[in-house]
Amino acid sequence: MPGLAAAELDAVSLVRRVARALNRRISDLVALLFRHKSAGSFGAVAGFAIAVVFAWKFLRSSSPARPRRPAAPKRPLAGSAAPATDAAEPVGDSGKLTTRQIVARRLSGCRRVTCQLIGVVFEEKSPEELQKQATVRPSVVELLLEISKYCDFYLMETVLDDKSEENALTALESAGLFRTGGLIKEKVLFCSSEVGRTSFVRQLESDFHIDTSLEIISQLSRFIRCQLFVSSVEGEQLSANVFNSPSLEHFFS
Numbered sequence: 200m201p202g203l204a205a206a207e208l209d210a211v212s213l214v215r216r217v218a219r220a221l222n223r224r225i226s227d228l229v230a231l232l233f234r235h236k237s238a239g240s241f242g243a244v245a246g247f248a249i250a251v252v253f254a255w256k257f258l259r260s261s262s263p264a265r266p267r268r269p270a271a272p273k274r275p276l277a278g279s280a281a282p283a284t285d286a287a288e289p290v291g292d293s294g295k296l297t298t299r300q301i302v303a304r305r306l307s308g309c310r311r312v313t314c315q316l317i318g319v320v321f322e323e324k325s326p327e328e329l330q331k332q333a334t335v336r337p338s339v340v341e342l343l344l345e346i347s348k349y350c351d352f353y354l355m356e357t358v359l360d361d362k363s364e365e366n367a368l369t370a371l372e373s374a375g376l377f378r379t380g381g382l383i384k385e386k387v388l389f390c391s392s393e394v395g396r397t398s399f400v401r402q403l404e405s406d407f408h409i410d411t412s413l414e415i416i417s418q419l420s421r422f423i424r425c426q427l428f429v430s431s432v433e434g435e436q437l438s439a440n441v442f443n444s445p446s447l448e449h450f451f452s
Contacts, residue, residue, distance in 0.1 A: 301451050302345045309406035309425060312346060313399065316356040316367060316387075318411040319429050319447050329356070329363040333370035338448045340374050347381030350406075355388040355399050364389050409447065416441055 296304070306312065318324050320343065322334040346352050354371070358364055368384060376382050388399050397415050400408050401422055409427040410416055416428045420438040428437065431445045444450035 298341055298345045298451070299349070302342070302349050305451055306346075306350060306407055307425070309350060311351040311353075311403060311405050312407045312409070313353045313355060313403060313405040314346075314409040314447075315396070315411055315429075316354055319409055320354065321367070321370070326357055326359045326363065329366060330359055331366075333363075333366040335370050335374040335376070337374075338446075340376065342448055342451055343376055344379055344381065347376075347379065352382055353386045353388060353399075353403060353405075354382070355390070355396055357391065357393055357396055358389045359391075 314320065316333075317326065317329060320335060320339055321329070322336055323329050323332070343352075356363075356367060358367070367389075368387060371377065371382075371387065372384075377384060390396050390399060393412055393415055396410075396412075397418055400415075400419055405423055407425045407427070408416075408419055408423050409429060411429050413428060413430070416426050416437075419426060420441055424440065426438075426441045427447075427450055428441055428443045429445070429447060429450075430443065433443050437443060442450060
């Protein structure tokens with residue numbers, strides 16, 4: 200501040216004037232000592248020197264201390280990383296949720312999911328078509344991989360013969376659904392009737408089941424936490440824990 204700066208200058212000027220005066224006195228006394236070499240002169244000089252020392256210490260202690268400037272904040276070095284902050288989970292392009300986020304939101308903490316193959320994963324609509332071939336729908340491949348990463352995932356189907364099982368496993372493997380390890384061949388189950396499929400779901404204690412059969416959905420509604428009825432026609436009188444969607448990917452969109 201201006202007042203404080205002026206006081207500092209006055210104090211410094213005073214100290215300098217006293218120092219010059221003392222310097223002159225000491226020079227005169229030294230000259231006198233050399234002219235009159237006596238014990239009294241030596242005593243006078245010694246006493247005066249002691250007085251000078253105490254006066255100097257007093258002047259130094261009484262001079263106002265200069266305020267210290269606050270330390271400037273350290274600037275980060277070039278190229279150094281900024282401290283990490285809690286950030287929201289990233290989303291996909293244009294602010295849309297990623298497939299993984301959608302899966303987590305839709306399954307709502309369900310840890311075991313079971314899913315029918317025909318009409319959901321495969322293009323084929325009946326066990327008879329599966330006897331000839333099996334075709335994985337390309338639009339569900341990424342989704343199935345994400346589900347298999349998120350939870351314990353099982354696929355199942357009612358088949359008419361061993362050839363149907365072979366066609367199903369070959370199609371799933373060709374689509375790359377076994378490459379991540381989340382879904383393995385041992386988790387693809389086959390049975391000979393819809394009763395068997397219902398039994399599979401209950402024995403596995405599934406939290407979320409996906410099926411195209413309204414009869415199976417209705418039978419399991421009392422035992423399964425959530426279900427997805429895949430049909431282009433809305434089911435009538437579905438339970439509160441049953442969702443309805445024309446396709447698997449449409450539900451997870």
